[in-house]
Amino acid sequence: MTSDKQPRGGGSESPYITATFRIRRFNPEISDEATWQDFRIEIDPKERVLDGLHKIKWDVDGSLTFRRSCAHGICGSDAMRINGKNRLACKALIKDINPEKPITIEPLKALTVLKDLVVDMEPFFQAYRDVMPFLITSGNEPTRERLQSPEDRERFDDTTKCILCAACTSSCPVFWNDGQYFGPAAIVNAHRFIFDSRDEAAEQRLEILNGQDGVWRCRTIFNCTEVCPRGIEITNAIREVKRALITRRV
Template sequence: MATAEAEAPAQEVGAVQAFTVTLIVRRFDPEKDAEPYWEDFDVEMYSTDRVLDALHKIKWDQDGTLSFRRSCAHGICGSDAMRINGRNRLACKTLIKDLDVTKPIYVEAIKGLPLEKDLIVDMEPFFESYRAVQPFLIASDKPEKERIQTIEDRARFDDTTKCILCAACTSSCPVFWTDGQYFGPAAIVNAHRFIFDSRDEAAQVRLDILNDKEGVWRCRTTFNCSEACPRGIEVTKAIAEVKQAILTGRP
Protein backbone atom coordinates (compact mmCIF):
# COMPACT_ATOMS: atom_id res chain seq x y z
CA MET A 1 0.00 0.00 0.00
CA ALA A 2 1.45 3.34 -1.03
CA THR A 3 2.20 5.86 1.70
CA ALA A 4 0.91 9.42 1.70
CA GLU A 5 4.46 10.66 1.18
CA ALA A 6 4.88 8.51 -1.92
CA GLU A 7 1.58 9.73 -3.38
CA ALA A 8 2.37 13.40 -2.83
CA PRO A 9 3.69 15.17 -5.94
CA ALA A 10 7.38 16.01 -5.88
CA GLN A 11 8.10 19.65 -5.14
CA GLU A 12 9.63 21.58 -7.98
CA VAL A 13 13.14 22.84 -7.33
CA GLY A 14 13.49 26.48 -8.21
CA ALA A 15 16.00 27.45 -10.86
CA VAL A 16 19.32 28.78 -9.62
CA GLN A 17 19.32 32.51 -10.16
CA ALA A 18 22.16 34.14 -12.05
CA PHE A 19 23.53 37.53 -11.06
CA THR A 20 25.98 39.97 -12.60
CA VAL A 21 29.33 40.57 -10.96
CA THR A 22 31.89 43.21 -11.86
CA LEU A 23 35.51 42.08 -11.79
CA ILE A 24 38.21 44.74 -11.94
CA VAL A 25 41.38 43.03 -13.08
CA ARG A 26 44.87 44.54 -12.99
CA ARG A 27 46.22 44.07 -16.51
CA PHE A 28 49.74 44.26 -17.86
CA ASP A 29 51.23 43.26 -21.19
CA PRO A 30 54.99 43.90 -21.27
CA GLU A 31 54.92 44.12 -25.07
CA LYS A 32 52.70 47.21 -25.09
CA ASP A 33 52.12 48.56 -21.56
CA ALA A 34 54.53 50.81 -19.70
CA GLU A 35 52.63 50.30 -16.43
CA PRO A 36 49.87 47.99 -15.16
CA TYR A 37 46.31 49.30 -15.37
CA TRP A 38 42.86 48.25 -14.13
CA GLU A 39 40.15 46.96 -16.48
CA ASP A 40 36.60 46.07 -15.51
CA PHE A 41 34.44 43.21 -16.78
CA ASP A 42 30.78 42.39 -16.09
CA VAL A 43 30.23 38.64 -15.80
CA GLU A 44 27.07 36.60 -15.26
CA MET A 45 27.67 34.18 -12.40
CA TYR A 46 25.87 31.67 -10.16
CA SER A 47 26.20 31.15 -6.40
CA THR A 48 28.20 27.95 -6.95
CA ASP A 49 30.79 29.72 -9.15
CA ARG A 50 34.26 30.66 -8.00
CA VAL A 51 36.56 33.49 -9.00
CA LEU A 52 38.37 31.12 -11.36
CA ASP A 53 35.06 30.49 -13.16
CA ALA A 54 34.66 34.24 -13.62
CA LEU A 55 38.17 34.54 -15.07
CA HIS A 56 37.43 31.67 -17.44
CA LYS A 57 34.26 33.40 -18.66
CA ILE A 58 36.18 36.62 -19.26
CA LYS A 59 38.91 34.82 -21.19
CA TRP A 60 36.55 32.61 -23.22
CA ASP A 61 33.77 35.11 -23.91
CA GLN A 62 35.15 38.63 -23.59
CA ASP A 63 38.93 38.94 -23.85
CA GLY A 64 41.08 36.02 -24.92
CA THR A 65 44.27 37.90 -24.07
CA LEU A 66 43.63 37.74 -20.30
CA SER A 67 46.46 35.66 -18.85
CA PHE A 68 46.53 33.68 -15.61
CA ARG A 69 47.74 30.33 -14.33
CA ARG A 70 45.51 27.42 -13.34
CA SER A 71 45.62 23.66 -13.56
CA CYS A 72 43.58 21.32 -11.35
CA ALA A 73 40.96 23.92 -10.31
CA HIS A 74 40.43 22.02 -7.05
CA GLY A 75 42.81 23.72 -4.61
CA ILE A 76 45.56 21.11 -4.99
CA CYS A 77 48.04 22.41 -7.56
CA GLY A 78 48.41 25.92 -6.13
CA SER A 79 48.80 27.46 -9.60
CA ASP A 80 46.09 30.12 -9.34
CA ALA A 81 47.20 32.07 -6.27
CA MET A 82 46.31 35.75 -6.70
CA ARG A 83 45.17 38.78 -4.73
CA ILE A 84 41.39 38.95 -4.52
CA ASN A 85 40.02 42.07 -2.84
CA GLY A 86 43.45 42.68 -1.34
CA ARG A 87 43.91 39.19 0.12
CA ASN A 88 46.00 36.31 -1.19
CA ARG A 89 43.71 33.42 -2.12
CA LEU A 90 43.37 30.57 -4.60
CA ALA A 91 40.92 31.65 -7.29
CA CYS A 92 39.56 28.09 -7.56
CA LYS A 93 38.64 27.98 -3.86
CA THR A 94 37.13 31.44 -3.53
CA LEU A 95 33.35 31.32 -3.98
CA ILE A 96 31.84 34.40 -5.60
CA LYS A 97 28.95 34.31 -3.10
CA ASP A 98 31.40 34.61 -0.19
CA LEU A 99 32.48 38.00 -1.49
CA ASP A 100 30.43 41.20 -1.41
CA VAL A 101 28.94 41.01 -4.90
CA THR A 102 27.28 44.42 -4.48
CA LYS A 103 30.75 45.87 -4.99
CA PRO A 104 33.36 45.21 -7.68
CA ILE A 105 35.76 42.33 -7.05
CA TYR A 106 39.38 43.39 -7.47
CA VAL A 107 41.78 40.78 -8.84
CA GLU A 108 45.53 41.22 -9.28
CA ALA A 109 48.76 39.26 -9.29
CA ILE A 110 50.42 38.31 -6.00
CA LYS A 111 53.00 40.81 -4.74
CA GLY A 112 56.74 40.57 -4.23
CA LEU A 113 57.54 38.57 -7.38
CA PRO A 114 58.33 40.01 -10.84
CA LEU A 115 55.19 40.60 -12.86
CA GLU A 116 55.24 38.85 -16.25
CA LYS A 117 51.74 39.42 -17.65
CA ASP A 118 48.34 40.20 -16.14
CA LEU A 119 47.96 37.75 -13.21
CA ILE A 120 51.17 35.81 -13.94
CA VAL A 121 54.36 36.36 -11.96
CA ASP A 122 57.85 34.91 -12.29
CA MET A 123 57.99 32.16 -9.65
CA GLU A 124 61.72 31.47 -10.01
CA PRO A 125 62.83 33.63 -6.99
CA PHE A 126 60.27 31.73 -4.90
CA PHE A 127 61.52 28.31 -6.02
CA GLU A 128 65.14 29.40 -5.64
CA SER A 129 64.53 29.94 -1.91
CA TYR A 130 62.62 26.65 -1.75
CA ARG A 131 65.53 24.71 -3.27
CA ALA A 132 68.04 26.45 -1.00
CA VAL A 133 66.66 24.82 2.16
CA GLN A 134 67.19 21.31 0.72
CA PRO A 135 63.52 20.19 0.86
CA PHE A 136 64.15 16.47 0.51
CA LEU A 137 64.96 13.55 2.79
CA ILE A 138 68.67 13.13 3.51
CA ALA A 139 69.56 9.80 5.12
CA SER A 140 72.61 7.53 4.92
CA ASP A 141 70.90 4.29 5.87
CA LYS A 142 69.52 1.98 3.19
CA PRO A 143 66.64 -0.02 4.65
CA GLU A 144 65.43 -3.10 2.82
CA LYS A 145 61.86 -1.77 2.95
CA GLU A 146 60.46 1.47 4.35
CA ARG A 147 61.96 3.64 7.10
CA ILE A 148 59.89 3.00 10.23
CA GLN A 149 58.45 5.98 12.08
CA THR A 150 56.14 6.22 15.07
CA ILE A 151 52.78 7.98 14.90
CA GLU A 152 54.08 10.56 17.37
CA ASP A 153 57.18 11.28 15.28
CA ARG A 154 55.06 11.67 12.16
CA ALA A 155 52.71 14.06 13.92
CA ARG A 156 55.58 16.48 14.65
CA PHE A 157 55.70 17.67 11.05
CA ASP A 158 52.27 16.66 9.77
CA ASP A 159 51.03 20.23 9.35
CA THR A 160 53.90 21.35 7.13
CA THR A 161 53.48 18.42 4.73
CA LYS A 162 50.34 20.16 3.43
CA CYS A 163 52.19 22.90 1.54
CA ILE A 164 51.26 23.10 -2.17
CA LEU A 165 53.89 25.75 -3.08
CA CYS A 166 51.29 28.28 -4.19
CA ALA A 167 53.38 31.19 -2.78
CA ALA A 168 50.30 32.72 -1.13
CA CYS A 169 52.04 32.86 2.24
CA THR A 170 55.38 34.16 0.99
CA SER A 171 53.86 36.83 -1.22
CA SER A 172 51.64 38.04 1.65
CA CYS A 173 54.71 38.79 3.81
CA PRO A 174 55.68 42.48 4.11
CA VAL A 175 59.31 41.53 4.73
CA PHE A 176 59.38 39.55 1.47
CA TRP A 177 57.90 42.51 -0.43
CA THR A 178 60.70 44.81 0.71
CA ASP A 179 63.61 42.38 0.99
CA GLY A 180 64.33 40.31 -2.09
CA GLN A 181 66.79 38.12 -0.15
CA TYR A 182 64.44 36.82 2.58
CA PHE A 183 63.78 33.09 2.26
CA GLY A 184 60.09 33.64 2.94
CA PRO A 185 57.51 31.57 4.86
CA ALA A 186 57.04 28.77 2.30
CA ALA A 187 60.74 27.89 2.20
CA ILE A 188 60.86 27.81 6.01
CA VAL A 189 57.71 25.66 6.14
CA ASN A 190 59.29 23.14 3.78
CA ALA A 191 62.53 23.16 5.76
CA HIS A 192 60.46 22.53 8.91
CA ARG A 193 58.91 19.47 7.27
CA PHE A 194 62.34 17.79 7.11
CA ILE A 195 64.02 19.36 10.16
CA PHE A 196 61.45 17.64 12.38
CA ASP A 197 61.36 14.38 10.43
CA SER A 198 62.97 11.67 12.62
CA ARG A 199 64.15 9.82 9.51
CA ASP A 200 66.21 12.74 8.22
CA GLU A 201 69.87 13.34 9.12
CA ALA A 202 70.40 16.90 7.85
CA ALA A 203 68.37 18.95 10.32
CA GLN A 204 71.43 20.88 11.48
CA VAL A 205 72.38 21.75 7.90
CA ARG A 206 68.98 23.35 7.34
CA LEU A 207 69.06 25.08 10.71
CA ASP A 208 72.42 26.61 9.78
CA ILE A 209 70.99 27.80 6.47
CA LEU A 210 67.99 29.40 8.17
CA ASN A 211 70.15 30.98 10.88
CA ASP A 212 71.46 33.32 8.18
CA LYS A 213 70.56 37.01 8.38
CA GLU A 214 67.94 36.47 5.66
CA GLY A 215 66.54 33.37 7.38
CA VAL A 216 63.98 32.96 10.15
CA TRP A 217 65.15 36.01 12.09
CA ARG A 218 63.76 38.30 9.39
CA CYS A 219 60.24 37.14 10.31
CA ARG A 220 58.27 39.86 12.14
CA THR A 221 55.39 37.56 13.18
CA THR A 222 52.63 39.55 11.48
CA PHE A 223 50.60 36.34 10.87
CA ASN A 224 49.89 37.40 7.26
CA CYS A 225 51.29 34.07 6.09
CA SER A 226 49.05 31.92 8.28
CA GLU A 227 45.98 33.91 7.25
CA ALA A 228 46.84 33.57 3.55
CA CYS A 229 47.53 29.82 3.50
CA PRO A 230 44.74 28.05 1.58
CA ARG A 231 45.59 24.75 3.28
CA GLY A 232 45.28 26.13 6.81
CA ILE A 233 48.93 25.53 7.74
CA GLU A 234 50.01 27.27 10.94
CA VAL A 235 52.90 28.94 9.17
CA THR A 236 53.86 31.36 11.94
CA LYS A 237 53.93 28.49 14.44
CA ALA A 238 56.24 26.49 12.16
CA ILE A 239 58.61 29.45 11.86
CA ALA A 240 58.63 29.84 15.66
CA GLU A 241 59.49 26.14 16.06
CA VAL A 242 62.42 26.49 13.67
CA LYS A 243 63.65 29.53 15.63
CA GLN A 244 63.45 27.52 18.85
CA ALA A 245 65.35 24.62 17.27
CA ILE A 246 68.14 27.01 16.26
CA LEU A 247 68.36 28.43 19.79
CA THR A 248 68.41 25.02 21.47
CA GLY A 249 70.60 23.37 18.85
CA ARG A 250 68.19 20.48 18.31
CA PRO A 251 64.81 19.85 16.64
Protein backbone atom coordinates in the same frame (compact mmCIF):
# COMPACT_ATOMS: atom_id res chain seq x y z
CA MET B 1 21.80 43.29 -9.20
CA THR B 2 19.71 40.53 -10.75
CA SER B 3 20.33 39.69 -14.39
CA ASP B 4 17.67 39.33 -17.09
CA LYS B 5 19.08 35.97 -18.06
CA GLN B 6 16.40 33.25 -18.12
CA PRO B 7 16.74 30.64 -15.36
CA ARG B 8 17.76 27.10 -16.11
CA GLY B 9 15.41 24.27 -15.27
CA GLY B 10 12.19 26.31 -15.44
CA GLY B 11 12.52 28.01 -12.04
CA SER B 12 10.76 31.29 -11.36
CA GLU B 13 13.89 33.20 -10.42
CA SER B 14 17.29 33.24 -12.10
CA PRO B 15 20.23 32.16 -9.95
CA TYR B 16 22.52 34.44 -11.95
CA ILE B 17 23.77 37.87 -11.00
CA THR B 18 25.79 40.45 -12.88
CA ALA B 19 29.23 40.70 -11.28
CA THR B 20 32.00 43.13 -12.11
CA PHE B 21 35.52 41.73 -12.21
CA ARG B 22 38.05 44.56 -11.94
CA ILE B 23 41.32 43.00 -13.13
CA ARG B 24 44.79 44.50 -13.11
CA ARG B 25 46.15 44.05 -16.63
CA PHE B 26 49.78 44.18 -17.69
CA ASN B 27 51.30 43.31 -21.04
CA PRO B 28 54.99 44.28 -21.40
CA GLU B 29 54.66 44.05 -25.19
CA ILE B 30 52.16 46.91 -25.15
CA SER B 31 53.08 49.15 -22.21
CA ASP B 32 55.36 49.37 -19.19
CA GLU B 33 52.38 50.46 -17.08
CA ALA B 34 49.67 48.27 -15.58
CA THR B 35 46.02 49.29 -15.96
CA TRP B 36 42.70 48.23 -14.47
CA GLN B 37 39.98 46.79 -16.69
CA ASP B 38 36.37 46.02 -15.74
CA PHE B 39 34.46 43.00 -17.05
CA ARG B 40 30.74 42.55 -16.33
CA ILE B 41 29.63 38.94 -16.54
CA GLU B 42 26.57 36.86 -15.71
CA ILE B 43 27.47 34.26 -13.14
CA ASP B 44 25.96 32.09 -10.43
CA PRO B 45 27.24 33.47 -7.09
CA LYS B 46 27.86 29.90 -5.95
CA GLU B 47 30.53 29.60 -8.60
CA ARG B 48 34.18 30.43 -7.98
CA VAL B 49 36.33 33.38 -8.97
CA LEU B 50 38.21 30.97 -11.23
CA ASP B 51 34.95 30.21 -13.07
CA GLY B 52 34.50 33.94 -13.63
CA LEU B 53 38.02 34.26 -15.01
CA HIS B 54 37.30 31.36 -17.35
CA LYS B 55 34.14 33.06 -18.62
CA ILE B 56 36.07 36.24 -19.32
CA LYS B 57 38.92 34.46 -21.10
CA TRP B 58 36.72 32.12 -23.11
CA ASP B 59 33.86 34.46 -23.97
CA VAL B 60 35.08 38.05 -23.68
CA ASP B 61 38.85 38.54 -23.91
CA GLY B 62 41.09 35.65 -24.85
CA SER B 63 44.20 37.68 -24.07
CA LEU B 64 43.56 37.56 -20.31
CA THR B 65 46.44 35.58 -18.81
CA PHE B 66 46.48 33.64 -15.54
CA ARG B 67 47.68 30.30 -14.21
CA ARG B 68 45.45 27.41 -13.17
CA SER B 69 45.69 23.65 -13.30
CA CYS B 70 43.76 21.29 -11.02
CA ALA B 71 41.03 23.81 -10.05
CA HIS B 72 40.54 21.96 -6.76
CA GLY B 73 42.88 23.70 -4.32
CA ILE B 74 45.69 21.16 -4.66
CA CYS B 75 48.17 22.52 -7.23
CA GLY B 76 48.30 26.09 -5.87
CA SER B 77 48.91 27.60 -9.29
CA ASP B 78 45.99 30.05 -9.26
CA ALA B 79 47.03 32.06 -6.19
CA MET B 80 46.30 35.77 -6.67
CA ARG B 81 45.12 38.83 -4.74
CA ILE B 82 41.33 38.94 -4.62
CA ASN B 83 39.84 41.99 -2.95
CA GLY B 84 43.22 42.72 -1.41
CA LYS B 85 43.80 39.25 0.09
CA ASN B 86 45.87 36.37 -1.23
CA ARG B 87 43.59 33.48 -2.13
CA LEU B 88 43.26 30.56 -4.51
CA ALA B 89 40.82 31.58 -7.25
CA CYS B 90 39.50 28.01 -7.34
CA LYS B 91 38.49 28.13 -3.67
CA ALA B 92 37.07 31.67 -3.50
CA LEU B 93 33.29 31.65 -4.04
CA ILE B 94 31.68 34.68 -5.66
CA LYS B 95 29.01 34.87 -2.93
CA ASP B 96 31.66 35.10 -0.22
CA ILE B 97 33.37 38.13 -1.77
CA ASN B 98 30.47 40.62 -1.83
CA PRO B 99 29.65 40.59 -5.56
CA GLU B 100 27.54 43.73 -5.16
CA LYS B 101 30.82 45.62 -5.43
CA PRO B 102 33.57 45.15 -8.05
CA ILE B 103 35.71 42.11 -7.35
CA THR B 104 39.30 43.30 -7.66
CA ILE B 105 41.82 40.78 -8.91
CA GLU B 106 45.54 41.41 -9.18
CA PRO B 107 48.78 39.40 -9.19
CA LEU B 108 50.65 38.39 -6.05
CA LYS B 109 52.77 41.14 -4.52
CA ALA B 110 56.58 41.27 -4.41
CA LEU B 111 57.06 38.91 -7.36
CA THR B 112 57.79 40.29 -10.83
CA VAL B 113 54.68 40.38 -12.99
CA LEU B 114 55.20 38.71 -16.36
CA LYS B 115 51.74 39.32 -17.79
CA ASP B 116 48.37 40.12 -16.23
CA LEU B 117 48.00 37.76 -13.22
CA VAL B 118 51.11 35.67 -13.94
CA VAL B 119 54.19 36.34 -11.80
CA ASP B 120 57.75 35.05 -11.99
CA MET B 121 57.87 32.22 -9.45
CA GLU B 122 61.56 31.41 -9.94
CA PRO B 123 62.86 33.40 -6.90
CA PHE B 124 60.21 31.69 -4.78
CA PHE B 125 61.17 28.21 -5.99
CA GLN B 126 64.88 28.97 -5.63
CA ALA B 127 64.37 29.71 -1.93
CA TYR B 128 62.47 26.41 -1.69
CA ARG B 129 65.33 24.52 -3.34
CA ASP B 130 67.90 26.21 -1.12
CA VAL B 131 66.51 24.64 2.06
CA MET B 132 67.03 21.13 0.63
CA PRO B 133 63.38 19.95 0.69
CA PHE B 134 64.11 16.24 0.45
CA LEU B 135 65.05 13.39 2.77
CA ILE B 136 68.80 13.17 3.45
CA THR B 137 70.28 10.05 5.04
CA SER B 138 73.62 8.29 5.20
CA GLY B 139 74.68 4.67 4.94
CA ASN B 140 73.49 1.99 2.58
CA GLU B 141 70.12 2.12 0.92
CA PRO B 142 67.65 0.26 3.14
CA THR B 143 66.05 -2.97 2.01
CA ARG B 144 62.68 -1.94 3.45
CA GLU B 145 60.86 1.30 4.19
CA ARG B 146 62.21 3.54 6.94
CA LEU B 147 59.82 3.02 9.83
CA GLN B 148 58.43 5.91 11.82
CA SER B 149 56.08 5.99 14.78
CA PRO B 150 52.73 7.81 14.51
CA GLU B 151 54.03 10.26 17.12
CA ASP B 152 57.14 11.04 15.07
CA ARG B 153 55.02 11.48 11.95
CA GLU B 154 52.65 13.81 13.74
CA ARG B 155 55.56 16.06 14.72
CA PHE B 156 55.77 17.54 11.22
CA ASP B 157 52.35 16.60 9.86
CA ASP B 158 51.11 20.19 9.53
CA THR B 159 53.95 21.34 7.32
CA THR B 160 53.51 18.46 4.85
CA LYS B 161 50.35 20.22 3.62
CA CYS B 162 52.16 23.01 1.74
CA ILE B 163 51.21 23.24 -1.95
CA LEU B 164 53.80 25.92 -2.85
CA CYS B 165 51.20 28.46 -3.95
CA ALA B 166 53.29 31.40 -2.60
CA ALA B 167 50.25 32.97 -0.93
CA CYS B 168 52.08 33.11 2.40
CA THR B 169 55.41 34.41 1.14
CA SER B 170 53.85 37.12 -1.02
CA SER B 171 51.72 38.30 1.92
CA CYS B 172 54.79 38.88 4.11
CA PRO B 173 55.81 42.55 4.61
CA VAL B 174 59.42 41.50 5.17
CA PHE B 175 59.44 39.79 1.77
CA TRP B 176 57.82 42.86 0.19
CA ASN B 177 60.75 44.96 1.36
CA ASP B 178 63.50 42.43 0.72
CA GLY B 179 63.05 39.62 -1.76
CA GLN B 180 66.22 37.96 -0.45
CA TYR B 181 64.34 36.78 2.65
CA PHE B 182 63.67 33.05 2.38
CA GLY B 183 60.02 33.64 3.18
CA PRO B 184 57.44 31.57 5.07
CA ALA B 185 56.97 28.83 2.46
CA ALA B 186 60.67 27.93 2.33
CA ILE B 187 60.86 27.84 6.14
CA VAL B 188 57.74 25.66 6.30
CA ASN B 189 59.29 23.17 3.88
CA ALA B 190 62.55 23.18 5.82
CA HIS B 191 60.54 22.51 9.01
CA ARG B 192 58.97 19.48 7.36
CA PHE B 193 62.40 17.80 7.13
CA ILE B 194 64.13 19.33 10.16
CA PHE B 195 61.63 17.56 12.40
CA ASP B 196 61.44 14.32 10.41
CA SER B 197 62.98 11.58 12.59
CA ARG B 198 64.27 9.76 9.49
CA ASP B 199 66.28 12.72 8.18
CA GLU B 200 69.92 13.41 9.10
CA ALA B 201 70.44 16.96 7.76
CA ALA B 202 68.55 19.04 10.32
CA GLU B 203 71.74 20.89 11.36
CA GLN B 204 72.52 21.84 7.78
CA ARG B 205 69.06 23.29 7.24
CA LEU B 206 69.16 25.12 10.55
CA GLU B 207 72.45 26.74 9.57
CA ILE B 208 70.96 27.82 6.25
CA LEU B 209 68.02 29.44 8.05
CA ASN B 210 70.29 30.98 10.68
CA GLY B 211 71.72 33.43 8.12
CA GLN B 212 70.74 37.04 7.59
CA ASP B 213 67.96 36.09 5.18
CA GLY B 214 66.58 33.31 7.37
CA VAL B 215 64.07 32.88 10.19
CA TRP B 216 65.26 35.82 12.27
CA ARG B 217 63.82 38.19 9.69
CA CYS B 218 60.30 37.03 10.61
CA ARG B 219 58.36 39.65 12.61
CA THR B 220 55.48 37.33 13.59
CA ILE B 221 52.83 39.42 11.84
CA PHE B 222 50.65 36.34 11.12
CA ASN B 223 49.79 37.41 7.54
CA CYS B 224 51.18 34.10 6.30
CA THR B 225 49.02 31.98 8.59
CA GLU B 226 45.89 33.98 7.81
CA VAL B 227 46.14 33.51 4.03
CA CYS B 228 47.31 29.89 3.86
CA PRO B 229 44.67 27.98 1.85
CA ARG B 230 45.68 24.74 3.57
CA GLY B 231 45.34 26.08 7.10
CA ILE B 232 48.99 25.50 8.03
CA GLU B 233 50.07 27.14 11.29
CA ILE B 234 52.98 28.81 9.52
CA THR B 235 53.90 31.26 12.26
CA ASN B 236 54.07 28.41 14.75
CA ALA B 237 56.34 26.42 12.40
CA ILE B 238 58.71 29.40 12.12
CA ARG B 239 58.69 29.73 15.93
CA GLU B 240 59.65 26.05 16.27
CA VAL B 241 62.56 26.48 13.85
CA LYS B 242 63.77 29.52 15.85
CA ARG B 243 63.56 27.50 19.06
CA ALA B 244 65.50 24.63 17.49
CA LEU B 245 68.23 27.10 16.50
CA ILE B 246 68.49 28.36 20.07
CA THR B 247 68.37 24.97 21.81
CA ARG B 248 69.94 22.94 18.99
CA ARG B 249 67.34 20.28 19.68
CA VAL B 250 64.68 19.05 17.26
